[in-house]
Amino acid sequence: MTHPAQPKASHFINGEYVEDTGGTPIPVIYAYSGEQIATVYAATPAIVDAALESAKAGQKIWAKMSGTERGRVLRRAADIMRERNYDLSVLETYDTGKPMQETLVADATSGADALEYFGGLAGSLTGEHIPMGEDWVYTIREALGVCVGIGAWNYPTQIACWKGAPALACGNSMVFKPSETTPLCALKVAEILFEAGLPAGVYNVVQGMGEVGGALVTDPRVDKVSLTGSVPTGKKVYAAAAADMKHVTMELGGKSPMIVFDDADIDNAVGGAINGNFYSSGQVCSNGTRVFVQKGIKEKFLARLAERVGNAVLGDPMDEATSFGPMVTQNQMDIVMGYVEKGKAEGARLICGGKRADMDGFFIEPTVFADVTDDMTIAREEIFGPVMSVLDFDTEEEVVARANDTEFGLSAGVFTKDFTRAHRVIGNLEAGSCFINSYNDAPVEAPFGGVKASGVGRENSKEAIKHFSQVKSVYVRMGDVEAAF
Numbered sequence: 001m002t003h004p005a006q007p008k009a010s011h012f013i014n015g016e017y018v019e020d021t022g023g024t025p026i027p028v029i030y031a032y033s034g035e036q037i038a039t040v041y042a043a044t045p046a047i048v049d050a051a052l053e054s055a056k057a058g059q060k061i062w063a064k065m066s067g068t069e070r071g072r073v074l075r076r077a078a079d080i081m082r083e084r085n086y087d088l089s090v091l092e093t094y095d096t097g098k099p100m101q102e103t104l105v106a107d108a109t110s111g112a113d114a115l116e117y118f119g120g121l122a123g124s125l126t127g128e129h130i131p132m133g134e135d136w137v138y139t140i141r142e143a144l145g146v147c148v149g150i151g152a153w154n155y156p157t158q159i160a161c162w163k164g165a166p167a168l169a170c171g172n173s174m175v176f177k178p179s180e181t182t183p184l185c186a187l188k189v190a191e192i193l194f195e196a197g198l199p200a201g202v203y204n205v206v207q208g209m210g211e212v213g214g215a216l217v218t219d220p221r222v223d224k225v226s227l228t229g230s231v232p233t234g235k236k237v238y239a240a241a242a243a244d245m246k247h248v249t250m251e252l253g254g255k256s257p258m259i260v261f262d263d264a265d266i267d268n269a270v271g272g273a274i275n276g277n278f279y280s281s282g283q284v285c286s287n288g289t290r291v292f293v294q295k296g297i298k299e300k301f302l303a304r305l306a307e308r309v310g311n312a313v314l315g316d317p318m319d320e321a322t323s324f325g326p327m328v329t330q331n332q333m334d335i336v337m338g339y340v341e342k343g344k345a346e347g348a349r350l351i352c353g354g355k356r357a358d359m360d361g362f363f364i365e366p367t368v369f370a371d372v373t374d375d376m377t378i379a380r381e382e383i384f385g386p387v388m389s390v391l392d393f394d395t396e397e398e399v400v401a402r403a404n405d406t407e408f409g410l411s412a413g414v415f416t417k418d419f420t421r422a423h424r425v426i427g428n429l430e431a432g433s434c435f436i437n438s439y440n441d442a443p444v445e446a447p448f449g450g451v452k453a454s455g456v457g458r459e460n461s462k463e464a465i466k467h468f469s470q471v472k473s474v475y476v477r478m479g480d481v482e483a484a485f
């Protein structure tokens, strides 16, 4: 019997599901059972071509509609996503292995927020009027054209919406390529957008590995590339896009610092460290995986942390009581276990976890290492799994310098009751998305993105509009033209 997660076809092009079994088969494995629940086929060159042609034609129709009309479609899609939240959450859980306790509140809901927010903005995306004496300049905020979205596997619904909603609000069309690991959810996003009234061709989904992504990025019909992925992939994609002067947004990895001062509320800081390391089993780009704790409260912090981590409920992701799911794939589990072994070998002190859970599925126990030093591999490289490194510090000046000593710059957090210090420290940290007495909040109203190797551009908020549109300026002369000859 066909599994309910099996999509109608692999791709969604020009307003309908399209199949081409000539592409490489991509098995979809459910991370909890290890069972193959679906198969999709990587896009052949003909599929890539059809998606780009339909996006090119669809964009022209879409850009001619008023912003209010475009916004209405996006807001309708948001409503449908909310109505179907349960089913979409089940699919997200099948795609990623993340527990329903999370997917019910963080995926389709976050996608719907983006569609609603950018749908609301669409009607107000205007230029400005600049008086120049009796002459004037006016500006027009124009769409870029065809945008390519390429997603990572940790938030397949959310990423498809976070890229699609602002792109479409501005009058662009999109070809979205999900990660080969999680190909299912973006198809549902496309289906819902069309049900909400999106013209054919405006949002297309094609499947495939990096090769398909590469073909999209280098195609001359494409005007902009928005990637969520690792820094090495980001460097390749950015370079390929630059060859044709394409616009880019790069949402890449991190090794973000979370700093806990002696005066912090310990339970809040522990809660922040748990949210910033173990949500989605640690498969979150903005995680605060280097937790710097001031020496005075270190042992108290570690004791409370170990106690609370012990309350994690590992189990069937479909059971809403489960609060901690498996890694997305066996491969990711093996990579993360490699880091755990390195942590032990390099002399970090294991506080809890440190091994695979004794159960089916790609589970790794939530793991905390203490006495981690700056030079250890687990403190330098992005692990993308449930492995927290706790490092000690003495002074504010010292911790800021150590926190910034990394190629990454996605997020940073500080826990303290001293607000002057909180703002000063955040001001001195090299990171794009920051938190005070909190960690990993990502509402659509707030800009999201990194500095340094963690990225270029911003998603969400009004900032995203700047990255999916361009400004044309028009000088209007009322009098005669003066010329030298």
Ligand code: NDP
Pocket: 150, 151, 152, 153, 154, 177, 178, 179, 180, 181, 208, 209, 210, 211, 212, 213, 214, 217, 227, 228, 229, 230, 231, 232, 233, 234, 236, 237, 250, 251, 252, 253, 254, 284, 285, 286, 382, 384, 410, 449, 450, 454, 455
């Ligand atoms: P990857 O960088 O491996 O892949 C990202 C996407 O790019 C995938 O769809 C991948 O396809 C595709 N891709 C790979 N090579 C190319 C290429 N040469 N040209 C075009 N596309 C290509 O990342 P993961 O999927 O492993 O995701 C984890 C990473 O994503 C982590 O580093 C994480 O920090 C980052 N991330 C960043 C976020 C942010 O907003 N800053 C949010 C979430 C994750 P395929 O996988 O099918 O080969």
